[in-house]
Amino acid sequence: MRIGEFARRGGVSPRALRHYEQSGLLVARRTSSGYRDYDEDQLESLARIRVILDAGLGTAAARSYLDCVELRGGATRVHMCPQLLERVRALEQRIADNRARVQQQREAVTRFVAAADRD
Incomplete structure (x- = not known):
């Protein structure tokens, strides 16, 4: 899906998505014309990124700890x-x-x- 739809569904701005990509947190495929193209399963990664950033940790921490955050049924679990x-x-x-x-x-x-x- 294109950046606008992905941003809307993920509850962030397209600018935030570009920042996350620049920070190495979330990488979109590029179409042949150069547009960003996101997969449905990247919405969960985006939600995990938001959990870490909303907790007051920066993008560097999000990169380090992204695999530690698990979302299940609206609950957040931090493990390992x-x-x-x-x-x-x-x-x-x-x-x-x-x-x-x-x-x-x-x-x-x-x-x-x-x-x-x-x-």
């Missing part, structure tokens, strides 16, 4: 890749740290506004 699980846990910790920092800032702003209202 302790390094990927370690990176995901590190991201979760960063998110928790950032949330705590945001909460501290909210409390500081609330105290500041309360002090300003008293004046």
Whole structure:
């Protein structure tokens, strides 16, 4: 299928597909006229790429860990890749740290506004 249809079915833009190809994540066959031509089974590869990228890991990580992600019945399973699980846990910790920092800032702003209202 051509890039426009593949992008629509995969929920990404044609530009994103070109970027994934340039990054070595997803390679399309070329027609005799040079158009990209994708196979139906590449939709699953695209979905696995999106899972990794949506988790906050970059294209280099997606290349490294693409075989670790399995999609079944709408669920995502990560297997055979302790390094990927370690990176995901590190991201979760960063998110928790950032949330705590945001909460501290909210409390500081609330105290500041309360002090300003008293004046």
